[in-house]
Amino acid sequence: MINNVISKDPILIVGGGPAGASCAWKLASAGIPCVLIDKASFPRDKVCGGALSARTAKVLISSGILPPEELEALTLAEHRTISLWNRDELLRTFTSQGTPVRIISRREFDNTLISKAAAAGASIVTGEAVVSVDPSSVTTSAGKTISFSNLVGADGCGSLVRKAISSKRGRGTGMGLEYCIPLTDLDEEPEEIQIHFGYFPRGYIWVISDCEKVNIGAGAVGSPALPSDIIFALSGFLEARGISCEKYQLNGAPIPSLELDRNLGKGNIYLAGDAAGLVDHVSGEGIGHAVESGFMVADCISSGGDREAVLNRKDCCISIVRQSVFYRHLLFSPFTRRIAMMGLRDNEEYAQGYWNIISGKESYNEMFGRFLQ
Ligand SMILES: Cc1cc2nc3c(=O)[nH]c(=O)nc-3n(C[C@H](O)[C@H](O)[C@H](O)COP(=O)(O)OP(=O)(O)OC[C@H]3O[C@@H](n4cnc5c(N)ncnc54)[C@H](O)[C@@H]3O)c2cc1C
Structure with missing residues (x-):
């Protein structure tokens, strides 16, 4: 799977999550050489609910990176029913006739995308971090200096590449926390996706089953809620349902509340996915936006750096995230x-x-x- 011959001054992509892998796949599929470097060795885990919206499924299928049968094979569960709660008051249960929300394992999903990029011809270097970023080169944890023609920061929420080009910091804290509880430990499987509002500001608690385990998590974007408030709310939620938190591991990761970079970087340095602040401020969704923005960055680079046409696409992920920043106030x-x-x-x-x-x-x-x- 791993091609690791590095050509001179390559297009260098930092991060092999959905944003970086999609970008590398699209470039390599168009015959444009690129190198992707990730500090982790794949397959690797990522703290995430693993919910793919219908929009994300459409982006994956229509681009060709995941044909329908491969997306099907990665899908652990499909949900068409959602229950909405204001704390413990059931507001409404709703079943859609339309396309489902799919649940995937990030370990398998991300590994599939990075394997696709390698198969398309991208050079992949894993287990090596970028530790510093200069205007035309990066230095890695192995002491290598790699000069680049274009640099793509797809290095997630704490993006080093973003820090190198932007003085804009996050506003407030964004945090996601989750417990994964084996179904065998529960009296019954929650059949629908549950969304519980009202436990802390600007976020919610979710309950999602993937048919083997139930992910019970809490997240807030751009929130004044402190991680300790979210942990307190989440553990209270579980204890109230007779689930002892002590038995399970609590996993957490930041959710970007970085200001959205509407230009996806500047000059020959691009940003995609969480690194660009592309997470929905109402739902916390970010996988689909990462994939779509990875493709957009690849399109910018392959068109010789012409950002305008790509960034102005109607209803692209940048526009959706901007709308979510506005409408989250209503909710x-x-x-x-x-x-x-x-x-x-x-x-x-x-x-x-x-x-x-x-x-x-x-x-x-x-x-x-x-x-x-
Ligand atoms: C608790 C939680 C639940 C979530 N649930 C959902 C959900 O159900 N659905 C959804 O759509 N979104 C969800 N999200 C958001 C989603 O996980 C992210 O938006 C998505 O992973 C962004 O993809 P990415 O490729 O930009 O970044 P990432 O997936 O974070 O990938 C970044 C990669 O960069 C690598 N990297 C970082 N720094 C360096 C470096 N210096 N050098 C080399 N490599 C580096 C990392 O190893 C990593 O592989 C959730 C987030 C959290 C925290």
Whole structure:
């Protein structure tokens, strides 16, 4: 799987998650040599709910990186039903007739994407970190200096590449935490995706089964909630359901509340995925945006650095994330939260709209546009 011959001044991609692997796959598939470097050895785990929206499935299938049968093989569970809660009050259970939300294992999913990039001809270096970034070269943990023609920062939330080109820091804390509980330890399997609002500001607790285990996690983006508040809320949620937290490992990772980089970097240095701040501020979704932005960066590079056409694509992930930054106030602000909860409880169309958004069927603007008509 691993090709690791490095040509002179290559296109260098730092990070082999969904953003970096998709970028490398697209470049290599177009016959453009590139090198991807990741500090981890694959397969590796990534703290994540592993939920793929219908929008993400469409991006994966239509690009050709994952044909339908391969996406099917990676899918552990499909969910069409969601229950929405305001703390312990059930607001509504909603079943969609449309495309499902799929649950995948990040270990398998990310390993498949990076294998695809290698098979397409990208050179892959794993188990080696980039430790410093200069304007035309990087230094790795093995002491190598690699000069580049273009650099892609797909190195996740704490992106070193982003720090090298931007003074913009995160606003507030974004944090995701999760327990994975074997189904055999539970009295019954939750059949639907559960979303519980109201436990802490600007976030929610989720319950998602992948048919073998149940992921019970909590996340907040751009939130004034401290990680300790989220841990407290999550452990209280579990204990109230008779699940002893002490038995299970708590895993956590930051969720970018970095300011969105609408230009995906600058000059010959590009950013994709979490490194660009491309996470939905309502749902916390980031896998699909990582894949899509990886492709967008590959398109910018292969068009000789012409960002304009690529960045202005209608309804691209940048536009969706920008909308989510605006609309999260309706759902999470102390002034409108009560109205939003009542809307979800009393009006089926709100629940349908919320499902349309998390399953990627509608943009925020389209949904709120319908309500204003
Ligand atoms: C608890 C939690 C639950 C989530 N659940 C969901 C979900 O259900 N659905 C969803 O769509 N999104 C979810 N997300 C968000 C999603 O995980 C991210 O948005 C997504 O992983 C971003 O992909 P990426 O490729 O940009 O970054 P990553 O997946 O983080 O990949 C970055 C890669 O860069 C490598 N790297 C980092 N620094 C260096 C360096 N210096 N040198 C070399 N390599 C480096 C890392 O090893 C890693 O492999 C969740 C996040 C959290 C924290």
